[in-house]
Amino acid sequence: MNPNKKAVVLLSGGIDSAVASALANKAGYNLFGLSFDYGQRHKVELTAAKKIADHLHFARHLIFPLPLNLFGGSALLGDSEVPKGRTDSEIQTGIPSTYVPGRNLIFLAIAIAWAETLSADAVIIGAHTIDYSGYPDCRPEFLDSFQRSANLATKAGTEQRLIRVWPPLIHLGKAEIIKTGSELGLDFSLTFSCYDPDEQGRACGLCDSCLIRKKAFQAADIPDPTLYR
Amino acid sequence: MNPNKKAVVLLSGGIDSAVASALANKAGYNLFGLSFDYGQRHKVELTAAKKIADHLHFARHLIFPLPLNLFGGSALLGDSEVPKGRTDSEIQTGIPSTYVPGRNLIFLAIAIAWAETLSADAVIIGAHTIDYSGYPDCRPEFLDSFQRSANLATKAGTEQRLIRVWPPLIHLGKAEIIKTGSELGLDFSLTFSCYDPDEQGRACGLCDSCLIRKKAFQAADIPDPTLYR
Numbered sequence: 001m002n003p004n005k006k007a008v009v010l011l012s013g014g015i016d017s018a019v020a021s022a023l024a025n026k027a028g029y030n031l032f033g034l035s036f037d038y039g040q041r042h043k044v045e046l047t048a049a050k051k052i053a054d055h056l057h058f059a060r061h062l063i064f065p066l067p068l069n070l071f072g073g074s075a076l077l078g079d080s081e082v083p084k085g086r087t088d089s090e091i092q093t094g095i096p097s098t099y100v101p102g103r104n105l106i107f108l109a110i111a112i113a114w115a116e117t118l119s120a121d122a123v124i125i126g127a128h129t130i131d132y133s134g135y136p137d138c139r140p141e142f143l144d145s146f147q148r149s150a151n152l153a154t155k156a157g158t159e160q161r162l163i164r165v166w167p168p169l170i171h172l173g174k175a176e177i178i179k180t181g182s183e184l185g186l187d188f189s190l191t192f193s194c195y196d197p198d199e200q201g202r203a204c205g206l207c208d209s210c211l212i213r214k215k216a217f218q219a220a221d222i223p224d225p226t227l228y229r
Numbered sequence: 230m231n232p233n234k235k236a237v238v239l240l241s242g243g244i245d246s247a248v249a250s251a252l253a254n255k256a257g258y259n260l261f262g263l264s265f266d267y268g269q270r271h272k273v274e275l276t277a278a279k280k281i282a283d284h285l286h287f288a289r290h291l292i293f294p295l296p297l298n299l300f301g302g303s304a305l306l307g308d309s310e311v312p313k314g315r316t317d318s319e320i321q322t323g324i325p326s327t328y329v330p331g332r333n334l335i336f337l338a339i340a341i342a343w344a345e346t347l348s349a350d351a352v353i354i355g356a357h358t359i360d361y362s363g364y365p366d367c368r369p370e371f372l373d374s375f376q377r378s379a380n381l382a383t384k385a386g387t388e389q390r391l392i393r394v395w396p397p398l399i400h401l402g403k404a405e406i407i408k409t410g411s412e413l414g415l416d417f418s419l420t421f422s423c424y425d426p427d428e429q430g431r432a433c434g435l436c437d438s439c440l441i442r443k444k445a446f447q448a449a450d451i452p453d454p455t456l457y458r
Contacts, residue, residue, distance in 0.1 A: 062299065064296070064299065065294065065296065066295070067293070067294065068342065070291065070293065071342055071343045071346045072346055073342075073345065073346030095384045095387070099384055100342075101341075101342040101343075101345035101346050101383060101384070102338055102339065102341045102342030102345060102379075102382060102383060103342075104382060105338040105341060105342070105378065105379065105382040105383075106335065106338040106339055106342060108338075109331055109334040109335040109337075109338040110331065110335055112330075112331045112334060113297065113300055113302075113329075113330045113331030113332075113334070113335060114300045114330075116302065116330035116331060117300045117301055117302030117330050136381065136382060136383060136384060136386065136387045137381075137382040137383070139381065141381055142378065142381035142382050145374065145377050145378040145381050146378045146382075148374050148378075149334065149371065149374040149375045149377075149378045150331075150334065152365065152366075152368065152370055152371035152374050153331065153333060153334040153365060153366040153371050153375075154330060154331060154334075154365060154366070155324045155328055155330070155365060157365065158324070158365045
């Protein structure tokens, strides 16, 4: 690994950012993991993020405090109930109440700032759209536009030292993402997907995120190590 | 004033954001001021911001904690000395060491998030480029690109409820900005510009920001109420 090839990776503790990290490892990047304590009700995901950062030998892992709960506006910030037991077609329609206003715009902006101070080459995000979450800030057209904004905003960009916004999973479905992680030896028992865990940190099994996870493990024909309550 | 016409304004405590706020007031906006406690060495500017928010009858003023000093990379974050006594041509050349990586990208992203939860129509920023600060994230080409990124990232944007990124000062020089504020009755004694105040909060009179301020008041033929040390 080239010690000068650095990337900041947005690490949520879920499957997507873990697989994106494993792919970035394979591509020779030294990884600087960035997680956010943003008032999410599933704060237990930060424990998962820390374990994944250790498992994948990150150079550093930072949990950045970001009190988006000052604004509210999302079921994930505790402003309404997390929807449960939705059908596939309900999940695939519209923008869910778990949408957090501006989340990836903010997360990517902060990642770009850290990448610039580290002289890193890339910011990595586990966004994908085939098995669509309904979040507008996971779409390739947003990521392309953000790349241009980041180039214009930064000293690095004006000096032609591009910080690449790289979404390595953008063209993969969720089952393919799991297969990819499995091939790379990722320990999925470290990952955490649930939006609404209980006080013991156990996954609900019924929120959109749990349902998408279960279905994808089944489609990939790989056992899901999650202990659902 | 229409109570439903809301805008989030980035309020630093300096002249530009105060004049931008006064213009937005005049345009009939209810203002929600957003300031950042981002590890800046001139944290005293937040006291100025609070006074300006009161003076201009903001609906609300929020100081958002954002520890960019975790990353460093700027004289304003204490990583190097603030340059003093530079000539006009030095100030107008290149990107100064007071550049904070990703600052306006992050500030605008967080402002968009608040604006979306408030159902606000606009995010207002006091950026301008005629008397150039050297900061790439104040340029119109960046702001135009950010507008597009924000539209693509948000639920509001996908539903054609545009949150306009409005830089009302973008085509004004610094002396014109001061004249505009003066005509609007703005009390400039509440504003604070210095990058490197002493422990009593007095302006140094020698950093780029103090020098640009002094020169602009002279050019506008308006007395600068600042007490320089």
